Amino acid sequence: MGGLDEPALLAVARTVAAARAAQPVTARAGTTELAADPSALGATYDPVAAVRAARRAGRQDPMSAIVDTFRRRSRPDRVALPVTIDDAALAGALDGWQRRAGRGLVDGGLRIRGTSVEVIEPRPGEGIIRDEAERRLRAALLAGAPGPLILPMGPTQPVVDRAATHDAARRARAVLARPVELTVGTSRITVPPTTVGAALGTVTRGHRLDLVVDPAALRRGIGAALASIETAPRDADFTVNGTRVSVVPSVTGRQVDLTRVGRQIADGAHHIRAALAEVAPAHDTAWAEGLHITGLVSTYTTEHPCCAPRVTNIHVRSEEHTSELQSRQYLVC
Numbered sequence: 057m058g059g060l061d062e063p064a065l066l067a068v069a070r071t072v073a074a075a076r077a078a079q080p081v082t083a084r085a086g087t088t089e090l091a092a093d094p095s096a097l098g099a100t101y102d103p104v105a106a107v108r109a110a111r112r113a114g115r116q117d118p119m120s121a122i123v124d125t126f127r128r129r130s131r132p133d134r135v136a137l138p139v140t141i142d143d144a145a146l147a148g149a150l151d152g153w154q155r156r157a158g159r160g161l162v163d164g165g166l167r168i169r170g171t172s173v174e175v176i177e178p179r180p181g182e183g184i185i186r187d188e189a190e191r192r193l194r195a196a197l198l199a200g201a202p203g204p205l206i207l208p209m210g211p212t213q214p215v216v217d218r219a220a221t222h223d224a225a226r227r228a229r230a231v232l233a234r235p236v237e238l239t240v241g242t243s244r245i246t247v248p249p250t251t252v253g254a255a256l257g258t259v260t261r262g263h264r265l266d267l268v269v270d271p272a273a274l275r276r277g278i279g280a281a282l283a284s285i286e287t288a289p290r291d292a293d294f295t296v297n298g299t300r301v302s303v304v305p306s307v308t309g310r311q312v313d314l315t316r317v318g319r320q321i322a323d324g325a326h327h328i329r330a331a332l333a334e335v336a337p338a339h340d341t342a343w344a345e346g347l348h349i350t351g352l353v354s355t356y357t358t359e360h361p362c363c364a365p366r367v368t369n370i371h372v373r374s375e376e377h378t379s380e381l382q383s384r385q386y387l388v389c
Contacts, residue, residue, distance in 0.1 A: 065110065069103035069137075076101050076137060081196055082203040085157035085184050090207075092153075098145030099197045105138035139198055144261075146193065150186060151215065151260060157207075158183035163214045164221025164265060166258050171232045171249045175225050183212035216265050224258060224265035227324065231256065231267065236321055238278075239329045240312055243285050251277035252321060269318030286311045289337040292344035299352040303344045309335040 081097060083090040094101075154161070160181030167174040185208040192205050236247040255273035258265050275282070289309030295302050310332040320328050360367045 062107070065107045066103060069106040069110075072137060073101035073103040073106065076200055079202050081193070081205070083153070083193075083205040083207050085153065085189075085207040086159075086182075086209045088153075088157040089204075090153050090156065092149055094139075094197055096145070097149045097193060097197060098142030100140050100142070102138045102140065106135065109135045109138060136198070137200060141194060141197060146190065147262075150184065150189060150193070153189075153207075154184050154186070154212075154215075157209070158212065161212055161214065163260065164216035164218060164224075166221070166225055166228055166265070168228065168232075168253055168256050171253050173225050173228045173232065175221055178214035178216060178218055178221055180211065180213050182209055184208070185210050185212065186215075215263055216260055217263065220263055220265050224267065227267055228256065228258075230324055231321060234326060236325070237327050238312075238317065239327075240282075240285050240332065245278055245281045247274075247278055255318070256322070267322040269322050271314035271318050274314050274318055274321075282312060286332065289335045291337045291339040292341045294344065294349060296352070301349050301351055303341060303349075306337040306340040306344070308337065311335045 077094050077099070080091045080093050151163075155163075158181055160179065161183040162176065162179040162181070164178035165176035167176060189207040192207065195201075196203060196205055232249045232253050235249060236252060238245040238247055251274070252269070254277055255270045257268050257270060259268050260266075287307075287310045290307040292306040293304040295304050312330045313333050317328055317330050360370070
């Protein structure tokens with residue numbers, strides 16, 4: 057990176073960071089081959105910090121700078137690419153690797169069917185030694201060493217033990233014991249336990265098994281009841297009158313925040329008051345106006361010789377959509 061100005065330095069750093077992020081880290085645990093992209097392991101590389109680090113490496117006291125100038129002709133300075141590691145993401149990746157590589161090891165869990173909660177009893181076995189495996193993974197991510205890493209195996213206890221599993225089962229049964237009453241303004245929606253059960257699941261956080269509610273699944277269950285309460289956002293559109301084009305304004309929607317409602321249900325609430333929140337359209341009026349489409353740009357006709365197979369296909373397609381084709385004009389901007 058020597059001799060480059062700031063934009064060129066940043067371009068090099070971004071290229072290096074992108075290459076590092078795209079290079080999978082490989083590992084072996086016993087006989088199991090494992091691999092994951094650095095991002096799946098929680099690693100984020102910072103090209104801006106890399107440029108700062110490179111600058112610092114070249115800015116020392118005058119005597120050192122003179123000596124280093126000659127030294128770099130035969131051996132350049134090496135600056136580590138700055139990386140931050142998300143602890144939760146790394147732990148989650150190790151959980152997945154543990155499930156693949158473990159032998160006889162079973163973490164505590166729940167199986168929810170309707171309103172029935174079945175306990176998956178934890179069981180010790182052979183698996184990845186977590187502390188040492190995490191240390192080796194962190195070192196590899198920091199050093200940019202893609203592996204293969206050898207992850208130690210040995211007798212391993214479940215991450216979620218029996219006490220934590222049965223505690224989660226108790227909380228899940230309490231959630232499903234009776235309906236959830238959801239109040240939105242003056243409207244009231246009763247969510248039956250079966251609907252809650254279809255959206256209820258668990259996630260491992262540390263040694264705890266937490267309950268979670270999937271907002272998408274919850275919306276599928278109560279979507280019909282929400283239809284008369286919510287307003288879907290509507291994107292901006294265009295209308296054509298002759299050769300003149302006008303923008304049809306977008307409409308902001310109003311929807312219940314089911315992610316927040318789901319968190320309250322998972323925490324054991326059975327009487328929940330929710331508000332309608334504004335939901336912006338994907339393409340609003342400002343976006344449409346910014347395209348500066350004010351008129352028809354061009355029209356064209358393509359001639360085909362009679363009776364060719366492609367002409368037959370065009371006729372078939374046109375007949376299927378005659379009314380649509382007659383009413384729609386296509387714009388190019």
